[in-house]
Amino acid sequence: MLESDGSSAKAMQHNYRPDIDGLRAVAVLSVVIFHAFPTWLPGGLVGVDIFFVISGYLISGHILQQLHDNKFSIFDFYSRRIRRIFPALILVLLFCLAVGAVALSAADNRELGEHVAGGRASLPICSSGSKSAAPRMAAFPIRFCISGRSASRSSSTSSGRSLPGSPGGAA
Template sequence: MSSAVPRPTDYRAEIDGLRAFAVLSVVLYHAFPTGLTGGFIGVDVFFVISGYLITSHIFIGLDEGRFSFANFFGRRIRRIFPALVLVMAVSLIFGWFALLAEEFQQLGKHVASGAAFIVNFILVGESGYFDAAADTKPMLHLWSLAVEEQFYIVWPLVLWLAWRLHISLLAITLLVAAASFYFNLRYVATNPTGVFFWPYGRFWELLSGSALAWLMLYKRDALDRAKAGVHAVIGRMIPLGMPAARTALVDNAMGLGGLCLLIYGFVGITSEVPFPSAWALIPVCGAILIIAAGSTAWSNRLFMMNPVAVWFGLISYPLYLWHWPLLSFIQIVESGEPPTGMQGLPRSSWRLALRG
């Protein structure tokens, strides 16, 4: 670990704006899958953000000697469970009246595995994320929350052990990330559903945010000097025409480059390509560039830090939790043909009759 003292992580509005881009892309993809073909990559952006923020807090806690597993998991429980339990309870109540017996049984299994954060493993044996059957699984979207929580169970312990043994936190982060990325590339063709849902092929995305957190905390001065050097070289080659901060050109280029990568991913990636695979580098690198650019980049100020984007970012978690069950239940209730003798009844009525 570097001997540099990490700086406390202040609130960063551009990260909330990035959350807004991530959650809205997922919602729009689920609502209009042919309109925003790559909207599902918003989940990958969430992974980078989570890895960056959570690992930053762990690094600071370790350096200051106040990291506690009890406090860490207590905060996670208080943040995650209230909204999650509400969504699950409402889904079960609605499902009792609207679903057939087999559908309700499956919903119960997914609620239980979702609460235990293992639903991603359950889904691997059922169908892929892009299969038609996925539309009838109201808890399908909890796979990403499961991956995050599995990461949070393992990663703090790994970092704590590395810190106690005086092992470089950056080295262990890069090593695990490389192993995860290799698993992703190695098996995405032969087991695409498993690689999509399992944490082994996803941890590298969260660890990309972890590596950025290490650099921003311990090597911030070196990064700023490197940015200033590039800024000075470009300034000598191309007259800037007006005074600018010594890292302005690089920050603006990083912010705009990250935004362009995300836009390309949203419209250029489709469910037909193997994913995550190397395609996931597009949203991951885009998110890293936007976070690293910070609040001084004009694209971040314009697109990420405006009040609308920040507001959507602040409600991103409940919005993500609620949107898919609503869309899924609509699909379930409005699909299928009524049995003989019940053709004149509304779908909700004959489904309830069969349920009874």
């Protein structure tokens, strides 16, 4: 496999750091645990910051090396980012649309489609556009979506418990 600057992937492997990959995996895992089970790891969102710092370190080192070798191209840089990120992005968006077609109401599915089509897939997609759902969505996005409740329906989970930040819920 050749990189755009002509170096082989094998030549790039001498810079591979499994310890840094492990740290990134821990950062991602902390975020996933926080979203799935917020009481297990209340500070799990710090994993986002850790992931960005580590990624910034790696990307900066790569850019500095290319600048030193007089091989840096902003076009090639963004081209590589797109080739690396877009396949996963497209897969996630298609998965969201497929699950939405089965699990969401017609109105919520339409809103999901608008977010995906508008490139706004990272914005809250489980609310019905109500600003009152935003605090609950921000605190417990996966749980809020899984509960099948939008802001216009109810602020409790499917088990009948109130979500924190909702009327009657814990603050």
